[in-house]
Amino acid sequence: MKQLSILFRWDGTVGRGFYALVGVIGFAFKHNLDRLVATVIFHRRWGIFNYWIPPVQVLHFSSLPRADAIFLGSLLAMALPFIWVGVALTVRRLRAIGLPIWLVVLFFVPALNLLFFLLLSTLPSRAPKGAAPPPARDRLERIFDRYIPHHIVGSAALAVLITAILGVATVGFATSQMPVYGVGLYVGLPFCLGLISSLIDGYHHPRSLLRCLAVSALSAVLVGVGLFALAIEGAFCLIMAVPIGMILAVVGGAVGYLIQPVSGAARQTPATMLIAILFAPGVIQAERALKPEAPLYQVTTSVVIHAPAETVWRELVTFNDIDEPPDWLFRLGIACPTRATIAGRGPGAVRHCVFSTGAFVEPIEVWDEPRRLAFSVTSNPPSMTEWTPYENIQPPHLEGFLVSERGQFLLTSLGPHQTLLEGSTWYRHHMQPAEYWRLWSDFIIHRIHERVLRHIQLRAERSNAAGELKNGGAIP
Structure with missing residues (x-):
């Protein structure tokens, strides 16, 4: 029991390996527990995407049918210890990296919480004082060093260009063959574009918050222009997607700004970018395979x-x-x-x-x-x-x-x-x-x-x- 108590503590820090291991095992255990209770006791379907579709019914809990209220109440009661452990470990992991503790709110944002988990499992902890110097830069890091401009205009231009190409390509992937218009496209993609653009722009030199927000917003705008120019989407549909897309792109840019000053973050930029690049297509493919039920x-x-x-x-x-x-x-x-x-x-x-x-x-x-x-x-x-x-x-x-x-x-x-x-x-x-x-x-x-x-x-x-x-x- 004393060993398990480490999961519930709020003080101190935790390493990325332990954080990732507990997160994966905890999610697997909780998902199977929820699915068992939902199917055996309540005779309802339960899948992974139920965690990503916000349970807005809870906002009107008193007006729910009795069976629905009991079902949601039971799942919430079972989730409380997992929420405690998840939030506590996330706070300690943020402290270890040197990121603001308030970023723990991303733990509760559907879809983005998965990307947030992957980033916290990738970014290194702050090196203690007197630690040995980092090892020599590998080949991929040297490529980033060489091709990302130091100039304030060049780095922003490259960031916007790369994210625009990635954005248009991802939309093309989502709408080809079996089209999917889901959280991967409208939540994961704009957030990742904002994050990637700010990381590229600030690779050599940390940029200001305003600049990171501007670069991430410009990336989202250029994706929309590209979709319109290439006849992939029309104007009215793009207008409807602007509020959610722009907000999430700017949030991604803000997270990128917070990551910039973290010790060793620049060396992890290639890995972080790879996670962000693959995240949206991965979620899109999962939605395509699992086909979550439409309300x-x-x-x-x-x-x-x-x-x-x-x-x-x-x-x-x-x-x-x-x-x-x-x-x-x-x-x-x-x-x-x-x-x-x-x-x-x-x-x-x-x-x-x-x-x-x-x-x-x-x-x-x-x-x-x-x-x-x-x-x-x-x-x-x-x-x-x-x-x-x-x-x-x-x-x-x-x-x-x-x-x-x-x-x-x-x-x-x-x-x-x-x-x-x-x-x-x-x-x-x-x-x-x-x-x-x-x-x-x-x-x-x-x-x-x-x-x-x-x-x-x-x-x-x-x-x-x-x-x-x-x-x-x-x-x-």
Whole structure:
């Protein structure tokens, strides 16, 4: 027991070999324990990527179903001793290297915590006073010494150029054959590009924090320019990726800045760069092989219509071309709803909601006139048309990555001449981190709902007004 107590201590330092050994064994033990409990006791699937998908349900723990709350609570309780050991050893390892202790927060960042672990297992501890001089530089170090410029402009230019080439090549690797748009691409890659650029720029001489941040940000920008220029991605998709990509690139640059003054860090730059270069493709390949399950999300939008439910029902089942001009979002290329048609009546009828990029095929499952119309979705058109100066580009994420599975219209009477109409869509998007991309997809689907609901509202209220005038009644 006394020997095990070393794992729980916060004082002192720990070597990189011991840190790496405990980390690998601890993760293997914890993962198999979690998988055993999840499958045997709770009858749920559990894989490695469950650690990288943030459990946002915990933020709403009190509203979770009882079974989910017990499951997550059990896993959290089992994780506490592992978290204690991991944080304690990481603090001691940071102290041994000479890095700021607050970097321990990276221990809790999905995906980046793996890269953080690899870096702490690679960087040397500070040499004690009076230690023997380091051995002669090896061949790879001499190559770095020779080809990385000492000049302040030359080192930055080389850093940006190398990371831009690596970034474009990695995106090409991720989107070829079996495309993967996951944490390796949107989390690992920008962080690694920022880290690599600051390490190259500061290889001979430590650079300022502002310079490291600027070089890492410029690297990310140049990757985006390259993807656009080579017709790999369109402008709107790159704009959506800018917030997460730029932030993580700058964070990577900041970590590189903190590593620069560490004793012996320059000699470890080749090894550190190799880890960073291989990290994103490695994660991408793991995602490609393991295929983590995409979460199911729901988006609901509502409008109050001054017309009875029977009138509203007639207008939502099928409607002619939407007259309202597309707003800025749809002009940028997002699929825009234009009309709806239906073949048949009742359950089994097939509704087609036509968009600018094609039609959603929606077999009717519930026909509860005039209260609820529910349908599945068996075919999805491309989610957008890319904005690009080229004639046509087709990134893989345009089809099969944002998938609507079902939808419904719910009508609630608020009086003789007033109806609450709610439109809901249940969808999955196969892009990670899911909660980041959900911000964009929820926003886009809300705008699609609003365009359709406004059109239904306008037609229903016009029809109701015409009926009131025809019958000689007052318009409510």
